[in-house]
Every structure is written in structure tokens, then in C-alpha cells.
Amino acid sequence: MHRSLFAAAVAVPALVAAQDGPSDSSTSTVVTTIVYSLIMAAVFFVAFLALRPRFDNIYQPRSYLSKPVSRNVPALDHTLFGWVREYLAQPDKEILRRNGLDAYMFISYLNMSLWIIVPIWIFSWIFLMPLYAANITSSSQGFNMFTIGYLINSSKRADQDRSAGILIVNYLFVAWILANVHWRMKEFIQLRQEFITSPSYRDTVQAKTMLVTGVPNEYLSETKLTQIYGQMPGGVEKVWVNRNLRDLPDLVEQRDKLVLKLEGAVTKLIKTAHKLVQKGKVDGAPADGAMSGDVAARYVPEKKRPTMRLGKVPCIGEKVDTINYCRAEIQRLNGEIAAQRERAMTDYEAYPPQSSAFILFREQLGAQLAARTEASHEPYRMADRYTEAHPKDVIWSNLNMNPYEKKIRTVLFWVVTWLTVVFWFVPVAVVSVFSQVDYLSSKVKFLSWIEKIPNVPLGIIKGVLPVAALAVLNMLLPIWLRFLAKQSGIPTRNGVELSLMVRFSIFQLLQNFLVLAVMQAAMNNVNDFANTLTPEPDISAFVAQISAAVPRANTFFLQWVFVAGVGAAPGLFLQIVPLIMYYVxxxxxxxxxxxxxxxxxxxxxxxxGQLFPATLLIMIIVFGYMLLAPIVNGFAAVAMCLLYLAYRYLFLYVYDCKPENETAGLFFPTAINFTFAGLYLGTLLVATMYLFNVGANTSYIAFGVLTVLLLVLIMAYHYFLVNSYGPLLQSVPLDLTMRYGQDAASAPHAAEQVSPLLPEKDAYYVNGPSAVQPMPPASHVLQMEDAHQVAVRARAEQDARLSAFYNPARTSKQLVLWYPDDANGIGRSQVALDQQAGYAATTEHAGLNEKGKVVEDAHVPPGQEV
Known part of the structure; x- marks a missing residue:
């Protein structure tokens, strides 16, 4: 989302004239942002309508590119507007079936947000906005007259008495929010339990495997771990003890890089020969059917062959022929890799076991119970256990930390995270300053030159630069936070993304909302604050000014929310960056x-880890300002509606969520927790509005106390939600396990009776007997395959099952070298040379077109599983 938001922010100039004060320019600033956002949104959407029928690979690749093909969605109509009805007719649950529970729960969160915001928007605009602006005779204050400050700070007793309505509305809004959260959380728990106990998932290797780290040396053997965990229901089928493979992973990585380099060099050689023949500089001749030797010498002079320099420093080192060097090195590395792999099978001294293991149970219940059972009487030993591990999700370099090192690294990198939060204040503060440069120029003498800037550039500085700069910061920050999470020792990529979501959401809450709100308030009232503090401090007046300043700091957030919705959503439909990057x-x-x-x-x-926090920021802004400045509610409702439609389209037709990235919805409860954090902050801000103005009306003490009581009630409900549903997030309830087990035992077609949410996932997850495709009925198998073929395939599938969690450095095969076939026979001659070197190569399903461009028509690359 940050990429699209940045593009929208840059493209939407808010052209506003400099005014005497920020409050006077609030309306013009927001209105111009709205106008230009709408213009650019219209441009983006018209471009999407025009380009969509022409580029299926960008706008609906999931209609034909999904693996397996059963995950493809029906293609949309190619007419200008005919697709709209087909798109809207697709239910949200189709995302669940086609793209997994994580994708569905993200869309469900957007849907929940709409259910929360839209009624709040309608009610607040009908009731709160007239309440706030009832006795204001001048409209010179713009949007800022619809803020809580004008009511609470009013000197008129009648206005003060009406502020009790805010308290009532606050209770109603919170009750509505909690009701929606409760409904969605209940739905999520049910869907997650159905997902992980569905027939298509519960029998997979992924569902039955537990990763345990911090294993003491005395237990680091398959026999010991089998004895310990063999007491679980069904027992243990297989144990993979992680080994110290020394330089073997580096050798495999080096070989794989050389394979890709060799493919590139040979293809470049083929294209060079094609170009020379086309230009008539060399004679083309029909290629022989069988190639012997390097026929490229007939077409390409030695000086035009691809070359490379050895050494780590670019442009320095010995210059060598790329093809000859890579071929010789691959041959050498293959020999070294094979020798080390064979030695690693028996030499436990040279390649000792390390402190982690994967344990495959015969039953899902065994893995679930083992993950919740202490296996060692010593502290921190075998304490970290992870279920539903996927081989492609593992961060192998993080498996070898001892438990004390991991604890220290976790604490250390969380300290670094919080230090980053503190020091990130500086760039965020600079962003906030830019949005009020015209006001500061009238108050600070050395900035008076800003007043000479023409209106149009000044409007861009005020309206575009802060939003664009904040978007850039939000794009760079996750890279750093993801690095911190990985360095903490988290052993899975999904775990890193969950940790990133927590860290980034903290930033959204504290920096991108709270700090910005305070900075905006300070910039709007720096002169008034100075007057109340000098020459003699007037604390009561100071806090009253704060209570008036924070609600009036909503202008920046109005722009942010509108650009995030109206600006970004059409950009998400258009996919302009992926479109450009594809052709580049x-x-x-x-x-x-x-x-x-x-x-x-x-x-x-x-x-x-990035997408959820971006959405959470809108909800945090809503909860912070739904009472302080209810005009935000309408903007947020429009933004969330457009984002819902855009992301719904992407998850149906564009995005493909791989099973190795599936957490069965665990990002959703984290989002709910930060939703509560935003609600805490919003309620606390309302309480301060009352308590900071008790000098004007003593009844505000009671209003403030009742608002604090509401905060306590929210916290109590949050505790109830976590306490009641929290244990169900990581467990498979025994009653569901028994029910599905009885169904499977009593009914020959139980898988059809308990309809799985993702019926084709057995062809997509790491699985046992059905690892590649669902098996057809036995009678048809006998007709299609003889007994030998069935046995060979069953053996291959069993071998894949029992080698699923070996380190890829021990099992990964070299890629089949894949070159384009050409009329000059160079590709086929290089294949012959590779085969002489002892490894596979091919030119099947690849070639050059008349323009010398590489083309291919393979279902999958040769020898590669997708």
C-alpha cells in the first residue's frame, strides 16, 4: 500500500494560498487536496479501464496463472464496464477458498472497518457536527469549527451543558465498535478452527510438524526425540535434527549463482551470434542435428564472448571467459557438494547436530499437544516450539542459536526498535513542520522569506510534501524493522512478518498519529502557548489551549486519509508501478x-507486516478524531470503502498467497489488539478534553471521570476477549479433533460431508500421499497406470515427505541449464558441453524470435517445481 500511497501523494498537489493562520486555511487546504485527488483518481481509473482488457498478466493473472490450476478464478469480461457486475458478484468467501485465510481476514478487517465507520460517520455528521457549530456565527474558521474545542472551550453555560451529549455519543460509539469486533473475532476463531481441521489440511506434513529450538545436546538425536515425543497421540513418524553443515550452504548458493550466470552468458552469446548473422557480418548456416564442440566460434569472435572479472571488488581481478569459467566451476562445486553431502550423512563430528529439530507426528493432535507440553525440566530448554511449519518458511540461519543467545538478541533488538521509535521523531517532526511553513513564516523572523514563495509552489509544499515525505518514511521503515525482527532469532519468515507488524503498528500509533497530532497542535498555537507561559505561567490557560489545539490539528489527517483512500485506491486498481516494472x-x-x-x-x-499497519493507521485516526473532529469520519468512510473494493479486486484477481506464507489468519488478532490501542488513545484524548477544562465548568470533572470509566470498561472487555479467545488461536480443540476423526472413521466420503474451505490445498501444501495432485479413484488409476508406475510415484512421494525438512543445502538439486534454441545451433552445442561436464541442460520450450528476443512456452522451467 505504501508504494501506491506514495504515488498518489506525489500526484495530488494541494494548491492552497498562504493565509494568516492555519485555522483560516484549513478549508482551502483540504478542499484543494480533495479536488486534485479526485482529478488524479479519475485519471488513474480511466487508465485502468483502458488498460485492463489488454494486460491480463497485470490485471487478472489469477484467472490463468495460479498453481494448481484449480485456484484460478473465472476470467473477467473484457468490455469497458462488463467486468464490474462479475467482480461485484464474487462473494468475499471466494477469497478464502482461492487465496487462503490470511487474505480473507484482511478483507474481513476492511469490511469490519466499514461496518464500524459508516454508521459513526452518519450519526456524527447528523448529531455531533451541528452540536459543535450551533452557536458559531462566522464560517471563517472553516472545517475547524466542527471540532470539540469550540463547544468545551465556550464561555457560554448553554454550550457547556450541551457537551454532555459528547459523553453519551462516546458510549454509543464504543458499544458499536466493541460489538463489531466481537462478531468478527468470533467468526475468525470459527474459520481458523475449520481451516486447520479441514480434511485438506489436517493430514498434511505442515499440519503435523513441530519445530523445537533450544534442544540440549543430550537430546540431539532422532532416537531421543522420538522417545520423548513418542508419548503423544499417534506417536512420531520422522525426526529431522538440524546439523551444522559448515560451508555446504555457501557452496550450494555459489553454485546456484553460477548456474544463473552461465545461463545469462550463453543466452548473450546466442543473441550476439544472431545479431551478427542478421547484420551480415558472419555467414549463417543451418545447424547440424547433433552438435559437437562449441559451434559458437563459427559466429562470435573471441573478443565478443562474454567475460567477467574474478574477485569481490567490481572491475578488479583477473578477466576470464564467463562461459568456460562458470562451466568448470559448476563442475567442481558439484563434486565438492556431493562429497560433503555424502560425508554429512555419517560424520556427526565434522557436521554435528545443532539445537533445533523438526518432528513429524502421525496425527495432528500429537503435534498440537507436543507444542504445548514442556519437554525439559531445565529453563529455556526446548521452550520455543512452533507448529504448522513449512520448509519454505524456515530461516535456516536462525535455527542454531542457543536459548540464552536468542533471549539476549530478542531484548537487544527490541531495545533498538524502541530507540528507533524515539529518534524517528526527528524526521516526523520535520514532516509536520512543512505542513505549516506559511504560518511559521509569519511568526518566526528568519523564516520570513517563505512568504515570498508564490501560492502554487507554497501549496505544493504544504499539501504534497508532508504526505509524500511521510509515505517515503513509511516505505523505508519496514526494511529496517524487518531486519531487526530477523536478527532477533525468529526462525520463520511468517514469524518475522508478525513481529514486523507489531513493531510497525507501534510506529503508526505513536509516531504517525500521536507525535504528528501533537506537532500539528504545537505549530498551530505556538504563539498562544508562548503568551500563556510568559512572563508568568498560566497553567490553566495553557492546558485549555492544548485541549482546543489538538482537535484543530485534524487538517493534516483529513488530507492523509483522503489521499490514502481516494488517491491510493485507483492506483491499486491501475497497478501502475507493477505495469511499468514488468516491461522495464x-x-x-x-x-x-x-x-x-x-x-x-x-x-x-x-x-x-506492512499492509495491515497501513490500514490500522486509518482506524487509529478515526478513533482519535471521531469525537474531536467528526468530519474525519466521512473522509475515513470513503477511504475505507475504496480500499476495500481495491484490495478485494487484488486478492481475487492479482495477488497469490503461497501456502508457505499462510498463518491461518494470525495477523487478524494482532490487528484487533492494535485497534483496541487506537480506541484507548481516542478515549483518553476525549477524557483530557474534559479534564483540561474543569476551570470553566466543574461538571467536566464528572464527564472526565465517566470517560475514564469508559476507558476502563474497554480495557476490561479487551482482557476478556484475549482471555477467552486467545488460547484458541494456537490450539486445535479436542472436541473438533474427535468430531472430525469420528467423521473420517464412520463415513467413506467424510471429506465431502465436511466441506473443506480450500478443497484443493492438498495439491498445494507439503503433503503425504497426495503431494502433487489429488489421486483419482482407484478404479481409474488402474486404467491409467500400471502397477509399476503407481509404485514409482508412491515411492517418490514418500521420499519427498520424509525429506521435507532437511536443510535445502543437503537436498536441493542443481537447476537444469535452460538455453534458447537458435537457428545457428549454439544453444544445442552448449547443452552438449554441459552434459559432457556432468549436469543436465536443455533448449526445450525456448528460442529466439525474429528480433532476437528470448521467448519461451514452458508450463514450468525444465526440472523445476513451482
């Missing part, structure tokens, strides 16, 4: 059949 990469990076295939067939996926 095809031009610059489409140099081999493999890169061309990856570019054509690769599907995007969200980074949950």
Missing part, C-alpha cells in the same frame, strides 16, 4: 528463458 524488467532483465518465464508467470503477494 522484460527489457532489461529478460535475458534468459528462466527470467522471461519468471517475469511472465510470477504473481505478486502482499507483505502482511
Amino acid at each position: 524488467k522484460m527489457k532489461l532483465l529478460g535475458s534468459t528463458p528462466r527470467t522471461v518465464w519468471n517475469l511472465k508467470n510470477g504473481l505478486g503477494a502482499p507483505a502482511w
Whole structure:
């Protein structure tokens, strides 16, 4: 979302004239932002309508590129507006079936947000806004007259008495919010339990495997761990003890890089020969059917062959022929890798076991109970246990930390995270200053030159620069926070994303909302604050001014929310950055059949640790200002509606959430927790509005106390929610396990009776007998395959099952070298040379077109599983 938000922010100039004070310019600033946002949104959406029928690979790749094909969605109509009805007719639950529970729960969170915000918007605009502006005779204050400050700070007793209505509305709003959260949390728990106990999931290796870290040396053997965990229901089927493979992972990584480099060099050689033949500089000749030797010498002079320099420093080192060097090095590395792998099978001294293991149970219940049972009487030993591990989700380098090192690293990098929160205040403060430069120029002498800036550039500085700068900061920050999470020792990528979500959401709450609100309030009232503190401090007047200043700081957030919705949503539909990057990469990076295939067939996926916090910020702003400045509610409702429609489209037709990234919805409860944090902050702000003005009306003490009581009630409900539903997040209830077990035992077609949410996931997850595709009925199998073929396939599937959690450095195969076939026979001659070197290569399903561009028509790259 940050990419689209940045693009929208840059494209939406809020052209406003400098005014005498920020309150006077609030309306013009917001209105111009709205106008230009609408203009750019219209441009983006018209471009989307025009481009959508022409680029299926950008706008509906999931209609034909999903793996397996059963996850494809029906293609949309290619007419200008015919697709709209088909898109809206798709239910949200289709996202659950096609793209998993994480994707569905994100859309569910957006839907819940709409259910919360829209009624609040309607009620607050009908009741609160007239309440706030009832006795204001002048409209010169713009949008700021619809803030709580004008009512609470009023000197008229009648106005003060009407402020009791705010308290009543606050209770009603909170009750509505909590009711919606309760309904969605209940739905989520039910869906998660159905998901992890569905027939298509509960029998997979992923569902039955537990990762345990911090294993003491005396237990680091398959026999010992089998004895310990064999007491669980069903017992243990397989144990993988993680080993110290020394430099083996580096050798495999180096080999894989050389394979890709060799593919690129050979393809470049083929294209060079093609170009020379086309230009008539060399004679083209029909290629022989069988190639012997390097026929490229007939077409490409030695000086035009691809070369590279050895050494880590670019442009320094020995210059060598890329193809000859890579081929020799791959051959050497393959020999080294094979020798080390064979040695690692028996030499436990050279490749000792390390402090982690994967344990495959015969029953899902065994894995669930083992994860919740203490296995060691010593502290921190075998304490960290993770269920539902996927081989592609594992961060292998983080598996070897001893428990004390991991604890220290966790504390250390959380300290660094909080230090980052503190020091990030500086760039965020600068962003806030830019939005009020015209006001500051009239108050601070050395900034008086700003008043000479023309209106249009000044409007861009005020309206665009703060939003764009904040978007850039939000794009850079997750990279750093993800690094901190990974360095904490979290052993899975999903765990890192969950940790990133927590860290980034803290930033959204504290920096992008609270700090910005305070800074905006300070900038709006710096002169008034100075007058109340000098020459003699007037504390009561100072706090009263604070209570009036914070609600009036809503202008920036109005712009942010509108740009985030109206500006970003059409950009999400348009996918302008992926569209441009696709063709740029095809031009610059489409140099081999493999890169061309990856570019054509690769599907995007969200980074949950970034996406959820971006949405949470809108909800935090709503809860902070739904009573202080209710005009925000309407803007947020429009923004959330557009984001819901945009992301719903992306998760149906564009994004592909891989099973290795599936947490069965665990990001949703984290989002709910931060939703409560935003609600805490909003309620606390309302309480301060009352308590900071007790000098004007003593009844505000009671209003403030009742608002604090409301805060306590919210916290109590939050505790109840966590206490009641929290244990169900990580467990498979025994009653569900028994029920599904009885169904499976009593009914031959139980899988059909208990309809799985994702019926094709058995073809997509790491699985046992059905690892590749669902098996057809036995009678048809016998017709299609003889007994030998069935046995071979069953053996291959069993081998894959029992090697699922070996370190990839021990099991990964070298990629099949894939070159384009060409009329000059160079590709086929290079294949022959590779085969002489002892590894596989091919030119199947790849070639050059008349313009010398690489083309391919493979379902998957040769020898590669997708």
C-alpha cells in the first residue's frame, strides 16, 4: 500500500494560498487536496479501464496463472464496464477458498472497518457536527469549527451543558465498535478452527510438524526425540535434527549463482551470434542435428564472448571467459557438494547436530499437544516450539542459536526498535513542520522569506510534501524493522512478518498519529502557548489551549486519509508501478528463458507486516478524531470503502498467497489488539478534553471521570476477549479433533460431508500421499497406470515427505541449464558441453524470435517445481 500511497501523494498537489493562520486555511487546504485527488483518481481509473482488457498478466493473472490450476478464478469480461457486475458478484468467501485465510481476514478487517465507520460517520455528521457549530456565527474558521474545542472551550453555560451529549455519543460509539469486533473475532476463531481441521489440511506434513529450538545436546538425536515425543497421540513418524553443515550452504548458493550466470552468458552469446548473422557480418548456416564442440566460434569472435572479472571488488581481478569459467566451476562445486553431502550423512563430528529439530507426528493432535507440553525440566530448554511449519518458511540461519543467545538478541533488538521509535521523531517532526511553513513564516523572523514563495509552489509544499515525505518514511521503515525482527532469532519468515507488524503498528500509533497530532497542535498555537507561559505561567490557560489545539490539528489527517483512500485506491486498481516494472524488467532483465518465464508467470503477494499497519493507521485516526473532529469520519468512510473494493479486486484477481506464507489468519488478532490501542488513545484524548477544562465548568470533572470509566470498561472487555479467545488461536480443540476423526472413521466420503474451505490445498501444501495432485479413484488409476508406475510415484512421494525438512543445502538439486534454441545451433552445442561436464541442460520450450528476443512456452522451467 505504501508504494501506491506514495504515488498518489506525489500526484495530488494541494494548491492552497498562504493565509494568516492555519485555522483560516484549513478549508482551502483540504478542499484543494480533495479536488486534485479526485482529478488524479479519475485519471488513474480511466487508465485502468483502458488498460485492463489488454494486460491480463497485470490485471487478472489469477484467472490463468495460479498453481494448481484449480485456484484460478473465472476470467473477467473484457468490455469497458462488463467486468464490474462479475467482480461485484464474487462473494468475499471466494477469497478464502482461492487465496487462503490470511487474505480473507484482511478483507474481513476492511469490511469490519466499514461496518464500524459508516454508521459513526452518519450519526456524527447528523448529531455531533451541528452540536459543535450551533452557536458559531462566522464560517471563517472553516472545517475547524466542527471540532470539540469550540463547544468545551465556550464561555457560554448553554454550550457547556450541551457537551454532555459528547459523553453519551462516546458510549454509543464504543458499544458499536466493541460489538463489531466481537462478531468478527468470533467468526475468525470459527474459520481458523475449520481451516486447520479441514480434511485438506489436517493430514498434511505442515499440519503435523513441530519445530523445537533450544534442544540440549543430550537430546540431539532422532532416537531421543522420538522417545520423548513418542508419548503423544499417534506417536512420531520422522525426526529431522538440524546439523551444522559448515560451508555446504555457501557452496550450494555459489553454485546456484553460477548456474544463473552461465545461463545469462550463453543466452548473450546466442543473441550476439544472431545479431551478427542478421547484420551480415558472419555467414549463417543451418545447424547440424547433433552438435559437437562449441559451434559458437563459427559466429562470435573471441573478443565478443562474454567475460567477467574474478574477485569481490567490481572491475578488479583477473578477466576470464564467463562461459568456460562458470562451466568448470559448476563442475567442481558439484563434486565438492556431493562429497560433503555424502560425508554429512555419517560424520556427526565434522557436521554435528545443532539445537533445533523438526518432528513429524502421525496425527495432528500429537503435534498440537507436543507444542504445548514442556519437554525439559531445565529453563529455556526446548521452550520455543512452533507448529504448522513449512520448509519454505524456515530461516535456516536462525535455527542454531542457543536459548540464552536468542533471549539476549530478542531484548537487544527490541531495545533498538524502541530507540528507533524515539529518534524517528526527528524526521516526523520535520514532516509536520512543512505542513505549516506559511504560518511559521509569519511568526518566526528568519523564516520570513517563505512568504515570498508564490501560492502554487507554497501549496505544493504544504499539501504534497508532508504526505509524500511521510509515505517515503513509511516505505523505508519496514526494511529496517524487518531486519531487526530477523536478527532477533525468529526462525520463520511468517514469524518475522508478525513481529514486523507489531513493531510497525507501534510506529503508526505513536509516531504517525500521536507525535504528528501533537506537532500539528504545537505549530498551530505556538504563539498562544508562548503568551500563556510568559512572563508568568498560566497553567490553566495553557492546558485549555492544548485541549482546543489538538482537535484543530485534524487538517493534516483529513488530507492523509483522503489521499490514502481516494488517491491510493485507483492506483491499486491501475497497478501502475507493477505495469511499468514488468516491461522495464522484460527489457532489461529478460535475458534468459528462466527470467522471461519468471517475469511472465510470477504473481505478486502482499507483505502482511506492512499492509495491515497501513490500514490500522486509518482506524487509529478515526478513533482519535471521531469525537474531536467528526468530519474525519466521512473522509475515513470513503477511504475505507475504496480500499476495500481495491484490495478485494487484488486478492481475487492479482495477488497469490503461497501456502508457505499462510498463518491461518494470525495477523487478524494482532490487528484487533492494535485497534483496541487506537480506541484507548481516542478515549483518553476525549477524557483530557474534559479534564483540561474543569476551570470553566466543574461538571467536566464528572464527564472526565465517566470517560475514564469508559476507558476502563474497554480495557476490561479487551482482557476478556484475549482471555477467552486467545488460547484458541494456537490450539486445535479436542472436541473438533474427535468430531472430525469420528467423521473420517464412520463415513467413506467424510471429506465431502465436511466441506473443506480450500478443497484443493492438498495439491498445494507439503503433503503425504497426495503431494502433487489429488489421486483419482482407484478404479481409474488402474486404467491409467500400471502397477509399476503407481509404485514409482508412491515411492517418490514418500521420499519427498520424509525429506521435507532437511536443510535445502543437503537436498536441493542443481537447476537444469535452460538455453534458447537458435537457428545457428549454439544453444544445442552448449547443452552438449554441459552434459559432457556432468549436469543436465536443455533448449526445450525456448528460442529466439525474429528480433532476437528470448521467448519461451514452458508450463514450468525444465526440472523445476513451482
